[in-house]
Amino acid sequence: KQAAPDPFNVRIFKQLLRLYMEGKAWTNVPALAALAAKEEDIHARALALAGALAQSLGDSFTFTVHTAKTRLADGDGAHFPTYHLSIKPLRQTAGAVREKLLQSRPAIIPGSTGEEALFIDLRTLPAQRDEALLESLHKALREPARPAVMQYMDFMPQLVWITDRRDNLVYLNKPCASFFGLQNSAGQSGQTIQDLLPAELAAVMPELKETALALGEKAQKEICINTPVADPFWLDLCASPVLDDTGEITQIMYVAGDITRQKKTEEELKQLSLHDSLTGLYNRNYFEEEMKRLNSERHFPISIVIADIDALKFVNDTLGHQCGDRLLKSTASILKGTFRTSDVVARIGGDEFAVILPLTDAKTAQNVLERAEPAVSAFNQAHNGLPLILSFGVATGNDAAANITEIFKKADDAMYKHKIAKRPLKIQQIADVLLQLMSEKSFITENELSRLQQITGLLGRYVGLSEGEISRILLLCKVYNIGRITLEDSTLLKPGELSPGEWEAVRRSPEAGYRIASSLPGFDIIANCILQHRERWDGSGYPQGLKGEEIHLYSRILAVADAYQAMRSPRPYREALRREEALRELQRNKGTQFDPSITDIFLSLMEQQFLKILN
Template structure:
């Protein structure tokens, strides 16, 4: 190549480099500004949508305020007159005011009137069941402290998102008293969304946040949206940019995710401007380059021939450290100096290239992810040390010898081979990141996330592997937890309702539903403790689950309620399942008398016109009907559980109750107590200390004396026992005696400080018998004492703790220390 050709080449490269640099810098600066403008534009459009939504809710609130502040409404909430309904709540009213739901609720939380209207079909529909769960006496929807109170927002219902407004019902002068609450609702359905879209001239989409979101852009938006950054912007494609914003419900929880698609007009204009600018640069560069070449050819190149030798020498040596030596201070010398500068830059560039290669090789080796480079024929040409650890293969075994097909699970091989082929045709046609199953040297399979990119200018690709086995297992565990009850292992209510909705289409009719309710669970929790209550729940779950196959839908749908869904089951099959449950309960109670179960069971089967929601109500009603019939069995089971609790926490297992029954019977007969009252006295002897189930074990079984604070805590067992007895029909007759059985003759007892005849005779009899038995038998804090010592203690307490006449009678009966036998 001649000197002239080299010079022309250098000028051409220089001009081209300048064009590229100027184009890149200007494009970067321009695009950065345009991106900010585009994001600001997207933010403004999202805020417009929010303003439009707020206006819709404000309109609904004003409408609710007009209706709530009206004398006719103020009177209707009290008398419920039909004239008000006929005049104001006819079907035509709802389309006129664009309303789906209206509820009139009095101050007690009772729904005086409610109506729901389908604006699409123009027909009245049932009031959505989902909103009834939010209409409770303590609900925020009903909490209006003054006449100016109002509540507006969004409520997520199974039927769809609902815009609602809640206002207190006042007179036409907006004065009290507040007689209740008026709730108006408008479904945020496709019609409302289209109306907002037309109003804002934007494309809108709404996603419920109480449902799983699988779209990648929605998942990304949910991860990015926060209080600090309420609006997330994302480029969809060259035509649209999307803005995402989460809207809370009336409870302040994220409810809906709005997506607003904004046309990228600014971007399109910037693309056109960039192309025009680039074309101008190219034309200008070509013109300038030609002028320079002509000028150099005329004034410089002829003189540069003398430099050919030096430059050729440098070129042959290949060492850019050499320099051109030209004397003088004219254009030629400056050119030589420029050549030297170019050589200097070339030297630094080569040093930087070597440094860059070393840097990238270091990154490849020290990255924490297993990384390989794959050839077009699927051979692994290079692997790092992390891949050695992950796969179990050494580099000599892998590099240039092994195909990646050997580390892929057979079921994933076809997919990955297709990806491998398409990636070399069009890298955008296949995902850059995806999951597959990795098989190591020992045959162990790992769930793996692979990220693959083509190396520019080659047919090689670089792949990074990340072991996500633990993450996948955690996801499976979370999925299981989300659908199952943690205590019993049965399906939970969320899964039950999901299955109920799935079966509501009628494709698996007839559908049977069995509802089971564990009787007296709250009572057991409050008295015996939650551990026993949990044991009852587990036993009930095992009994019900044991009546069905492993794959059948058995769920715990409430604290004490279970349900079984039986698709494609007629009434005979469901009744047979009902009988299996009842037989299993009886078998359990026969084998576990210490923890008996009382379960009320009801069932129902769908008919052609019955929805599954109505089916659930029918089964639930049948269950409660059986609960009323089984009240005696429930009380019997409760008494057994209480007796077991006393055996565990008191001294009944050592004969304490039996001895007391004998003692109170003998003393009662000696003082003229009737046989009926003696039977109640025996019941008192058995359950007088039932309140001790509420006393901590460290106090109840303390081996030494109790501190004053511990004594006060122990004194509470009389009141606890009184409340328990009041809750059990069989113990109501002795509830008052349980409360007063620690009162003293002189008024120094507890809890009421009664004295003398204010204390029931039965309690005075019982206190002597209880004291005698406590003295003559072992206690945690002391050993048993003799009969004589016990009598002396009773005599010392006569007139203070005990009724003196009854003490005298008791000592007389026991003067010869005979053994008392029951009748």
């Protein structure tokens, strides 16, 4: 920024001397010795000072020599050239540097021109003071070497930053710079915390600083930081005073640890402690605490509703807990949609739910409860499989004299009365649904079932069964495959070889059928036959590996009749076999898969045309 200086001539100097002697000179006119200095000498001094400072402090400051013309006196048109040295910080604010200059010994009075921290007119400074000025500037502006402890802080996982008492940033470690997306730890020094850190963090720091300054010890607080593009995160912020050699607090060191994972874990544990993990409803512990809290006059009248899923144990035992879990989740969804947000809806047992309705009389509670029945019906219409059947009980207390525990007991008793009254209808409803599901998965038509019953009935009579036993074996023909409802359609329809997992599910299906039949009135008498209908005469069948006459007679008769019926009927994965092919298969597996005597009876009947209708 140098310009060609005007020549300093004798005329100007004489005029300056006259004005100076008469006391009319501008108040900032320097000593005559400085004014009398040659222009090239001052210019050389300016360049020398700028060069020396740039060599030692050029990484942190820029040093510029300016050329200007200064008016000598008011109303006087004469000017003379001057040289100024300006200092501008690169990594600190000009205000922070000016404060350092004022605190230096001896103090350097800075000139302020905005971004510049120092502006020196060299004509006001005798040449013999250049060396002292240079030393003072070095001492005031040189950045101290980073202590070893600060170097160690760069390898700490915590975020660390240090400020002076005016909140100017003195230091931050590399993890802190990286975490907040700052350029580097050195480049931000001198700026205030408000310039760099998130608003939530900057807002709480004054409180922590004042506590640390007042008590002379650390202050701590957990802070949630919101971000526009990601989930909020949590910091555990600690502010500690930093003392100088005299014991005076000169700085505050802040250490922040990321505790987001810890807070999430705490929230999850809190959620688990108050909520049922399967349905997301409140759990029994929370429900009982709410009963205590709401057992006061200002919450009355109060009503309690108890709901129970009918036949959940049967579903779990027969179709598996996965199916039972679906019913539990569906019930929770229906109850949450039925009751109000002010009501406390909880799962208090395996198949039992409860709802507290504060400030709700008996009529209002009944009106709210009536919304549940249409919701259950809509669910059952929208979902295939076992129906969701709920039993409800409700009780109300009009004032605090009616203890809330007694209200709960009355609602529970009312629910059980409702459950028992509907039990026969519910069992029949479940049985009908199971039989419908079985027929959809058994691949057997009404005509095929009729022919199967004819074969088993005729074989039963030839081996000496009574009419009562014939009735039972005909029922067995209808339900022996009921365990198939537990199998996936992809397994039943698979044309190729089953995977080990699929085959294992098939082997377990007779056991599922046994559990289902054992739980349904009228089917329990044939439950063992259902369990054994996949056993083989030679003991290589499943699920128990029974052999010979260890297998129930009904199951041995059914095995022959069912095999012939299946071979003569088309399946999704194969064509039907011809009569002669089916009979040869029975003959070939006599004594291994099938009871030989029953097989011989069947083959004889076929030869004698007793079963002509089956041809």
